[in-house]
Amino acid sequence: MSRRRASDKAFWAGGIVIVVIYALLPVAWIVSLSLKPTDEITNGKFLPQHPSFDNFSDVWKDPQFPSALRNSLGIALISTLLAVVLATFAAYAIVRLDFPGKTLIMSGALAIAMFPPVAIIGPLFNMWRSLHLFDTWFGLIIPYMTFTLPMAIWTLSAFFREIPWDLDKAARVDGATPFQAFRKVIAPLAAPGMFTSAILVFIFAWNDFLFATALTSTNRARTVPAAITFFTGSSQFDFPTGQIAAASVIVTIPIIVMVLLFQRRIVAGLTSGAVKG
């Protein structure tokens, strides 16, 4: 029996190693590519022979990248904030309050989660150009907020179902209005759920390419995913492989940090909706 357990253990350990290699190999590759000096880019080896940070300094010197990074951070953070605040209101109401139409809201949100964004970029572009939202931060924040609200509402509702609502009832018996009860008692308890949905929203906004490329056109609002595809080489015809790799590494760092710090929360968030609350 104990031998069986040992071989079992070895089997699963092997599984873990394979999974980790599977997940990290492409990341390791882009890191290694970013460290290759120009004359090694085409040598077809996995690792750089003489690692150098030239590509990174080139990327910082390119005027597009620093502003794209700033846009990405600003847009993603504001979208996250707005989406989580709006979703918290909605999720609280859906879990706690009795009013007609909430099933409709939940299924409507679900429908939007499946909505193909390409179906609305044309109209959005046309609307944004008349509303002067084209190529502005807000022009991206609005669609990001919209497409993450469903996910945020579902995740938060799942979390809110777990909250001991008696506390809220007690507060209301003590004469607090529903809104006071929400703010003073429930909001602190709800914070972990909000935090989890915030991470998921941030990842979405950080990741988006379609809106970013269709609804921006300059450094004013262009985010990193769009900027990477527009990098300039050392002549009009050069293809800047090294710089693309370096920029990719820089924008992947925040994701890796988040994943390492909050893996438990992210997993809870992604599965919360799927497990019966």
Next chain:
Amino acid sequence: MTRRALAAAAAGCVLAGLLTACGGGGGEESAPVLHWYVYNEPSGAFRTAAKRCTKAADGAYSIVTVDLPNNADEQREQLVRRLAARDGDIDILGMDVIWTAEFAEAEWVKPFPDDEAKEVTDGRLEPAIKTGTYEDRLYAAPFNSNAEMLWYREDVTPKPPATWDGILDQAAELRAAGEPDQILGQGQRYEGLVVWFTSLLESAGGHVLDESGTKVSLETGPTRKALQIMRDISRSPSTPDNFATAREDDGRLAWETGDAAFMTNYSFVWPSANENAPAVAEQMRWARFPAVREDVPSKVAIGGFNLGVGGYTDHPDEAFDAVSCLVGEENQITNATDGGLLPVTEALYDDPKLTEATTEVEVDGKQVEVRSFPYADVIKDELADAIVRPQTPYYNDVALAIARTLHPTKGIDPERDVERLREAIGRALKGEGLL
């Protein structure tokens, strides 16, 4: 609690207001700041020009550059989106030579007043002027020019072939002899493929569109010949496997490995080879773009950039004045010496400032001087009778139709594809259907 909710909403709006404000540019009171939308030229030559002309304007206006991607298709996408949004922020725009008709028809660029038109076309190459002209008016001032040449190796083929058939024959011989034999070109599904096709077609005596620019021409004989050359080159054992994804830069990289005998490419490969592959560069020579017919010189499609004035700018007078300055000879020379961009003023091709110019490159840790434009006379000849790609407001659709019909070039069937091409371009000219 209603009030609280309202307050929260108001805070959101304020935030929104702030954001759009941060997003917008600062207001200017006195001298206008002209925004020049142009690709981010790596040597900084465009910024130098902007500074120079700001100084020349003596306080009347200043010019700042706004960066666009370096790939022409992506530049167009970005610009067109802004212009369709009636963006008054675009005062001056760097336009690829193929955009004039489309931009002019949509009124995204303003026609040049007669005086300025005269100034910016004075002494310029005839085909370059033609690229900036639509329906007899000048919409874009020639800024820099370019054309592909045939690059070859003196140690491999002392006498370069003059025709595409000659290239195929020589490559086969070199291959049999075990010498470098690769043929490098542009076979990806993008504008480069259209440049190749148009150059071949015109060299064979055909045209994409008729005189009016509204009907498909594509004379059967020349079109078939052009397609047959494209197919034969693509299928040649000397053409690398990745031809169907090759752009200009893939050609440069492959050339520098030293395995290639022939390459059609722009002049940017010259400084690069001197820097990265001195041994190859030492043997590197240039000749006119290969011809289709034995006795008729090739026609090459002219490339390069023009400058236009945005259709919604608030400062058209200043912008036209600025363009006249930007495309001046001094800036053309800086573009050439710093950025390797060839001039549009014909006389500059014989100017010692260009013909004698040298570039310092680092070879094995030593600084070596090489001539910057040893090929000036060849390219001057090419440009003198270069052809202009079809001038139609539907150019983008026509180019898409050509690239999509012919790609991958290995699969071309000259008999069948002449008709397919005619149909696709015909559809494109009506702005109908998916491409």
Next chain:
Amino acid sequence: MTATAKRTTGRARSERRLGWMLCAPAVTVMLLVTAYPIVYALYLSLQRYDLRFPDDHGFVGLDNYQAVLSNGVWWQDLINTLVITAASVIVELILGFALAFVMYRAFFGRAVVRSAILVPYGIITVVAAFAWRFAFDPTTGFVNGLTNSDRSWFTEQWSSYVVIISTEVWKTTPFMSLLLLAGFMLVPQDAVRAARVDGASAWQRLWKIIIPLMKPAILVAVLFRTLDAFRIFDTIYVQTRGAQNTESVSIIGYQTLISRLNLGLGSAVSVLIFACVLIIAFVFVKGFGANLAQQRGENP
């Protein structure tokens, strides 16, 4: 579950009002940014509306739809999209199962596995697409060096498919596996143990007990990923831009709308893509009985 005790009408009314008020901002935003534009797209799709020809607008009825549906490009792109979708979802389902199983059974290193698989989930799709493109590129990549070949992966349809689908699978299997893991957790251990006592092999337990009990979770995971894969855009844009016949419906929509600025024709494509998504969702919900609301925890 919800409190439904009789209350005074005043209280109920104020609760209802508060509920609507709290939901109003989210609902308004969602409607304004999705419902309104799709209606607007419907309107545009019936017009001749090309931003390059501002003076040439007008109602054309169903001409745009006719132009799209009678064109081989649309059908080819639809087939491409469906092939990529089906292939990536099937591979992900199998791999996702394996991953979920490793996570489920990993007594140690669970945090390591979780963190590792969340990296592909979190990484920017464009970055992932570049990483895979460079890896398979014959001049910069290591894959050819490793396998000792000189294949140009992006010059043939099937090999381009291989890279595109691999990228998609790599990026999204983690999401699939987490949804499946959640399903695993719901399988009552008693049933599995009882089957083992009855002498069922591991294989039989998987097929006869675990999978049937997990069916709702699997359907939800597959539906979500199918609709997500059907929208594929970033990967193809970066890797082939639709060359070698790898174009997806989103790419042709983007190109018509944004590159050609033909809003009329492009909107017809948009509406058709929307219709496809509705059909897929309908097939899953009606055909396979995926009960999203119940499964996702909404059970008022």
